[in-house]
Amino acid sequence: MSQDQFVLPGDIIVTGDYQPEQNVILDGDRLMSTAIGFSEIKDDLVTVTPLTGLYIPKTDDLVVGKIVSHNALSWEVNINSYYPGILTASDIFGKDYSPSRDDLSLKLNTGDIVLARIANLGSRDPLITITGENLGKIDSGELVKISPAKIPRLTEKNGSMIQTIEESTNATITVGQNGLIILKCDNSAGLKKAIASVKMIGMIQYEVNIEDKIQNILDESN
Amino acid sequence: MGGREANVVLLDENGIRSDGRKVNETRKVTIKAGVLKNAGGSAYIEFGGNKILAGVFGPRDVHPKHMSNPDTGILRVRYHMEPFSVDERKKPAPSRREIEISKVITEALTPAVILEKFPRTAIDVYLEVLQADGGTRCAALAAASVALADAGIPMRDLVSACAAGKAADAIILDVNNEEDQAGQADMPIGYMPNLGKITLLQLDGVLTTDEFKKCIELGLEGCKQVYEIQKSALREKYFSSGDNN
Numbered sequence: 001m002s003q004d005q006f007v008l009p010g011d012i013i014v015t016g017d018y019q020p021e022q023n024v025i026l027d028g029d030r031l032m033s034t035a036i037g038f039s040e041i042k043d044d045l046v047t048v049t050p051l052t053g054l055y056i057p058k059t060d061d062l063v064v065g066k067i068v069s070h071n072a073l074s075w076e077v078n079i080n081s082y083y084p085g086i087l088t089a090s091d092i093f094g095k096d097y098s099p100s101r102d103d104l105s106l107k108l109n110t111g112d113i114v115l116a117r118i119a120n121l122g123s124r125d126p127l128i129t130i131t132g133e134n135l136g137k138i139d140s141g142e143l144v145k146i147s148p149a150k151i152p153r154l155t156e157k158n159g160s161m162i163q164t165i166e167e168s169t170n171a172t173i174t175v176g177q178n179g180l181i182i183l184k185c186d187n188s189a190g191l192k193k194a195i196a197s198v199k200m201i202g203m204i205q206y207e208v209n210i211e212d213k214i215q216n217i218l219d220e221s222n
Numbered sequence: 223m224g225g226r227e228a229n230v231v232l233l234d235e236n237g238i239r240s241d242g243r244k245v246n247e248t249r250k251v252t253i254k255a256g257v258l259k260n261a262g263g264s265a266y267i268e269f270g271g272n273k274i275l276a277g278v279f280g281p282r283d284v285h286p287k288h289m290s291n292p293d294t295g296i297l298r299v300r301y302h303m304e305p306f307s308v309d310e311r312k313k314p315a316p317s318r319r320e321i322e323i324s325k326v327i328t329e330a331l332t333p334a335v336i337l338e339k340f341p342r343t344a345i346d347v348y349l350e351v352l353q354a355d356g357g358t359r360c361a362a363l364a365a366a367s368v369a370l371a372d373a374g375i376p377m378r379d380l381v382s383a384c385a386a387g388k389a390a391d392a393i394i395l396d397v398n399n400e401e402d403q404a405g406q407a408d409m410p411i412g413y414m415p416n417l418g419k420i421t422l423l424q425l426d427g428v429l430t431t432d433e434f435k436k437c438i439e440l441g442l443e444g445c446k447q448v449y450e451i452q453k454s455a456l457r458e459k460y461f462s463s464g465d466n467n
Contacts, residue, residue, distance in 0.1 A: 006457070006460070006461045008371065008380065008453055008456050008457070009334075009371050009376070009377035009378070009379060009380055010377065010378065010379030010380050010414065010415070010416040010417070011416070012416060023376060025336075025378060027378075027417060032378070032379070032416060034336060034376040034377055034378060035374065035376055035377075036371055036372075036374070036456060036460050050374055051374075051460050052263070052372065052373070052374035052460070053373070053374020053375070054262070054281075054374065082280075082281045082282070082340055082343055083342075083343075149374070
């Protein structure tokens with residue numbers, strides 16, 4: 001059996017003395033995949049990178065979310081995951097926040113888009129924060145949604161793919177790990193191309209030569 | 223059971239069944255994964271004359287709230303037959319039979335799905351039978367398992383399904399509608415091929431111990447054939463070239 005391979009749920013990746021990691025379970029001495037994806041064996045660790053599914057929150061991840069609702073103490077944010085992100089009121093108003101004095105809807109309204117960071121994953125819904133550089137409400141730009149499973153393809157090799165797109169279109173691209181991407185660009189032709197490139201990465205299944213395809217889109221009718 | 227339609231020849235002298243199959247042959251099965259855009263995962267199966275569409279949502283918030291479990295997710299399955307799926311219009315309200323099938327499919331899928339990863343959520347599976355031709359619960363179960371995998375829900379194994387039975391005193395694989403109506407026994411089986419576990423086993427009719435063993439053996443053979451088709455459906459969607467292993 002080769003080192004890296006495509007696997008489906010239930011497929012036996014390897015048999016023997018290995019440790020199951022992400023999306024892998026142990027059945028006797030057989031290591032089986034639990035997801036559709038790409039399996040990798042590093043030393044004695046076996047992982048499967050999934051090709052489908054919703055976003056699984058990880059602490060310190062950058063995410064783009066949409067405000068769904070708010071109560072007296074927090075906003076509920078859709079972060080394209082199994083659970084809603086919770087943005088606490090004290091995160092914006094500070095420690096002396098008082099529900100009777102401050103009105104949450106003045107700061108963020110239902111439908112607003114925010115760039116946030118996952119602060120804490122407790123046993124309850126994930127807490128998010130917008131305190132930090134460049135974080136907060138997004139006022140302009142184009143929102144593109146791709147599968148969260150495709151984000152690693154977009155950001156691999158230290159974001160060289162994003163740099164290529166940014167350089168040739170003059171767009172600025174903010175990638176949320178949850179599959180939501182914000183693109184900003186002053187000229188509409190560049191914006192169109194940047195959006196097409198990002199959508200392309202979201203569309204295609206596993207293919208080795210993704211860079212060439214992106215280059216084709218960027219080179220088109222310049 | 224017991225030969226209600228005595229005039230149908232279920233098995234001729236050459237061992238060929240009413241629809242031209244041999245005793246150990248399944249009907250033609252085709253599966254397509256990811257056919258619906260708005261569902262998290264989906265699949266379409268044609269199992270002989272059966273046509274079934276499966277859609278998966280979630281994991282998502284549980285409504286009503288009291289059904290949610292703080293330790294694990296829950297799996298809910300709705301099996302539903304369209305009014306036009308059978309000869310005479312079927313009332314669209316859930317019948318006793320549909321409620322039963324929803325329950326057995328839920329129980330057949332639960333051992334495969336890793337629900338513990340998603341406490342306080344529900345995974346909803348909707349199965350719509352567009353055309354029925356005997357053995358819909360097996361076909362629906364096979365489609366549901368492909369749709370769950372397509373939705374990216376972690377699973378210990380795919381669940382494949384196929385029925386075996388007895389008609390004209392012979393043990394047969396994949397019972398069709400006539401054989402179900404006029405035959406002697408029908409045994410739907412759900413099976414996790416890699417874990418080697420049976421998750422669904424029902425029996426309608428009477429079998430001797432020997433026949434029962436033969437029936438299971440033949441049924442599992444059918445399940446393995448269906449499993450290969452499920453795998454190729456998922457491979458086709460995700461690993462474009464289709465044969466990467």
